Amino acid sequence: xxxxxxxxxxxxxxxxxxxxxxxxxxxxxxxxxxxxxxxxxxxxxxxxxxxxxxxxxxxxxxxxxxxxxxxxxxxxxxxxxxxxxxxxxxxxxxxxxxxxxxxxxxxxxxxxxxxxxxxxxxxxxxxxxxxxxxxxxxxxxxxxxxxxxxxxxxxxxxxxxxxxxxxxxxxxxxxxxxxxxxxxxxxxxxxxxxxxxxxxxxxxxxxxxxxxxxxxxxxxxxxxxxxxxxxxxxxxxxxxxxxxxxxxxxxxxxxxxxxxxxxxxxxxxxxxxxxxxxxxxxxxxxxxxxxxxxxxxxxxxxxxxxxxxxxxxxxxxxxxx
Amino acid sequence: xxxxxxxxxxxxxxxxxxxxxxxxxxxxxxxxxxxxxxxxxxxxxxxxxxxxxxxxxxxxxxxxxxxxxxxxxxxxxxxxxxxxxxxxxxxxxxxxxxxxxxxxxxxxxxxxxxxxxxxxxxxxxxxxxxxxxxxxxxxxxxxxxxxxxxxxxxxxxxxxxxxxxxxxxxxxxxxxxxxxxxxxxxxxxxxxxxxxxxxxxxxxxxxxxxxxxxxxxxxxxxxxxxxxxxxxxxxxxxxxxxxxxxxxxxxxxxxxxxxxxxxxxxxxxxxxxxxxxxxxxxxxxxxxxxxxxxxxxxxxxxxxxxxxxxxxxxxxxxxxxxxxxxxx
Ligand SMILES: Nc1ncnc2c1ncn2[C@@H]1O[C@H](COP(=O)(O)OP(=O)(O)OP(=O)(O)O)[C@@H](O)[C@H]1O
Ligand SMILES: Nc1ncnc2c1ncn2[C@@H]1O[C@H](COP(=O)(O)OP(=O)(O)OP(=O)(O)O)[C@@H](O)[C@H]1O
Ligand code: SF4
Ligand SMILES: [Mg+2]
Ligand SMILES: [Mg+2]
Numbered sequence: 001x002x003x004x005x006x007x008x009x010x011x012x013x014x015x016x017x018x019x020x021x022x023x024x025x026x027x028x029x030x031x032x033x034x035x036x037x038x039x040x041x042x043x044x045x046x047x048x049x050x051x052x053x054x055x056x057x058x059x060x061x062x063x064x065x066x067x068x069x070x071x072x073x074x075x076x077x078x079x080x081x082x083x084x085x086x087x088x089x090x091x092x093x094x095x096x097x098x099x100x101x102x103x104x105x106x107x108x109x110x111x112x113x114x115x116x117x118x119x120x121x122x123x124x125x126x127x128x129x130x131x132x133x134x135x136x137x138x139x140x141x142x143x144x145x146x147x148x149x150x151x152x153x154x155x156x157x158x159x160x161x162x163x164x165x166x167x168x169x170x171x172x173x174x175x176x177x178x179x180x181x182x183x184x185x186x187x188x189x190x191x192x193x194x195x196x197x198x199x200x201x202x203x204x205x206x207x208x209x210x211x212x213x214x215x216x217x218x219x220x221x222x223x224x225x226x227x228x229x230x231x232x233x234x235x236x237x238x239x240x241x242x243x244x245x246x247x248x249x250x251x252x253x254x255x256x257x258x259x260x261x262x263x264x265x266x267x268x269x270x271x272x273x274x275x276x277x278x279x280x281x282x283x284x285x286x287x288x289x290x291x292x293x294x295x296x297x298x299x300x301x302x303x304x305x306x307x308x309x310x311x312x313x314x315x316x317x318x319x320x321x
Numbered sequence: 322x323x324x325x326x327x328x329x330x331x332x333x334x335x336x337x338x339x340x341x342x343x344x345x346x347x348x349x350x351x352x353x354x355x356x357x358x359x360x361x362x363x364x365x366x367x368x369x370x371x372x373x374x375x376x377x378x379x380x381x382x383x384x385x386x387x388x389x390x391x392x393x394x395x396x397x398x399x400x401x402x403x404x405x406x407x408x409x410x411x412x413x414x415x416x417x418x419x420x421x422x423x424x425x426x427x428x429x430x431x432x433x434x435x436x437x438x439x440x441x442x443x444x445x446x447x448x449x450x451x452x453x454x455x456x457x458x459x460x461x462x463x464x465x466x467x468x469x470x471x472x473x474x475x476x477x478x479x480x481x482x483x484x485x486x487x488x489x490x491x492x493x494x495x496x497x498x499x500x501x502x503x504x505x506x507x508x509x510x511x512x513x514x515x516x517x518x519x520x521x522x523x524x525x526x527x528x529x530x531x532x533x534x535x536x537x538x539x540x541x542x543x544x545x546x547x548x549x550x551x552x553x554x555x556x557x558x559x560x561x562x563x564x565x566x567x568x569x570x571x572x573x574x575x576x577x578x579x580x581x582x583x584x585x586x587x588x589x590x591x592x593x594x595x596x597x598x599x600x601x602x603x604x605x606x607x608x609x610x611x612x613x614x615x616x617x618x619x620x621x622x623x624x625x626x627x628x629x630x631x632x633x634x635x636x637x638x639x640x641x642x643x644x645x646x647x648x649x
């Protein structure tokens with residue numbers, strides 16, 4: 001199998017300094033926040049690649065870079081052999097861009113309340129001058145709603161139904177790849193399964209490839225083929241799903257698995273993990289996880305571990321074996 | 322058995338609107354004993370927060386209690402108002418919200434807020450209040466508490482802020498703590514720390530805790546008993562292991578089955594069709610019947626099933642998993 005998407009050395013730095021005058025008065029230096037730091041991975045066609053990590057680990061930023069909402073500071077994203085940053089042929093870039101769509105976490109905020117569902121769904125196609133006749137109706141049925149819903153407004157739908165509308169809109173331009181940023185986090189459990197099943201069905205029917213972003217380990221375990229674990233903007237481990245869950249190699253991945261609440265762990269008493277995620281503006285030197293790591297050695301405090309393969313896992317830890 | 326710390330009897334909360342009267346809490350009854358954590362689960366809008374707010378006397382008008390009783394260690398408190406209610410709140414019962422900033426005053430240091438609360442509710446000197454404030458911060462796991470006591474809320478991280486809120490809730494040694502989604506805004510590692518802290522404090526101090534959350538994993542790990550709410554009503558109430566592994570109410574069973582579980586692998590998830598009805602739009606009889614695959618005619622008839630329908634455990638005419646376990 002060949003990789004449909006290649007991400008190489010992806011880095012994104014945000015300038016989060018206070019305004020110039022405040023900096024001068026308070027004698028503060030410029031503050032640069034590295035949201036994504038030298039991240040590389042590949043996604044195979046028709047597979048689900050999941051990114052997990054806690055708040056602020058850079059998941060959404062990577063998703064936004066993929067769909068072109070945020071430019072990278074360094075590194076590149078290659079889709080179907082086209083480097084989105086350097087490709088000179090605009091038509092080619094446009095064509096590839098149209099193949100990647102995004103679904104967001106909040107189905108309430110991402111639909112224009114004043115538009116009818118028909119226009120919301122067809123807009124991306126209409127904007128390119130495409131044929132939109134009957135398109136919304138067809139897509140609504142495909143996502144489990146009815147054609148008659150096309151003339152309604154978003155407020156007439158529940159959260160789960162709105163997320164279906166978002167999915168229909170993403171499907172309108174016939175994408176190959178969908179970046180799903182926490183697509184079920186705002187939904188209730190009883191509705192979450194409806195949306196996850198729909199996404200699984202669509203992947204099979206339409207041959208879609210997903211970049212699936214989530215902080216919910218059980219959802220990721222259910223959906224993903226391969227999983228990348230992020231910590232402070234860095235990819236710390238990547239492995240096929242079953243391998244990651246049966247043999248996590250990075251101490252952070254292990255900590256995350258231990259800490260996640262489990263439905264079958266009645267009255268479980270475990271020593272909770274120590275510490276919190278450090279400030280992303282001044283990340284610890286060396287391995288960013290070293291201040292919380294139970295097995296850190298001197299080398300971890302000075303030298304940033306590179307990704308290296310161990311079996312079919314890739315892991316960025318000096319001590320992993 | 323001893324008198325429960327909290328006893329909610331047949332509680333009804335109503336909101337008058339232009340389109341009629343809504344009932345976000347509809348004949349709810351439960352007890353919480355000293356040293357016990359009662360988990361309250363249910364989807365968004367099920368009435369979890371409204372129940373907690375009613376207990377602690379924080380309902381926003383026009384919502385108000387119209388029927389029922391709330392007993393704190395046997396003493397009716399649902400009719401208290403003004404100063405009496407304010408003194409009870411903070412002293413004998415305390416609340417922890419999802420967003421720590423709603424409970425903290427940004428203009429006062431955490432030490433000032435703790436001392437103020439202690440002085441208001443306990444008969445101690447200023448120096449003793451300060452000593453207790455530091456001890457309380459230490460107990461909830463703030464490192465270098467003595468040094469941090471002069472810091473303002475914004476100088477703490479989200480997880481540390483929630484610890485401060487817990488310290489504030491506990492400093493007057495309340496009998497009852499209501500924690501409404503206390504970890505929803507936090508990362509898993511910090512969530513694990515906060516849940517462990519709540520469990521320890523509940524056990525060591527014998528506090529009764531009502532833990533509102535929509536996370537079944539948190540419920541399984543922290544709660545002794547669980548109340549499942551649906552459309553303002555109690556659908557099921559029982560010991561946590563029993564309810565989660567042998568649900569009697571079809572809604573609870575559906576919730577459990579639709580949650581992805583490691584052991585299920587890649588199987589299709591079970592779906593509950595539809596969504597919870599809005600309050601103004603409740604079906605007759607059992608509010609769950611339009612989504613229920615066990616529903617029969619009686620389920621569509623008023624009055625709907627109440628918890629007594631099956632031995633006080635599930636509000637359902639046709640509960641699941643009811644065959645007696647073989648006596649061994
Ligand atoms: N436009 C921006 N300007 C400044 N900082 C930003 C911007 N976007 C993101 N960040 C910062 O970059 C880091 C990564 O953010 P990102 O939203 O990618 O995280 P995430 O993993 O999606 O987190 P969450 O789980 O909370 O959604 C965070 O520290 C965030 O504050
Ligand atoms: N002022 C109001 N007017 C009308 N309905 C209201 C009002 N305030 C609350 N409600 C309704 O009361 C119901 C109960 O709300 P409550 O906040 O208790 O839900 P919850 O179970 O805590 O949900 P969540 O998980 O979203 O916090 C909801 O259906 C809500 O829409
Ligand atoms: S009472 Fe009837 S409709 Fe309601 S949950 Fe039980 S079987 Fe289903
Ligand atoms: Mg995000
Ligand atoms: Mg609530």
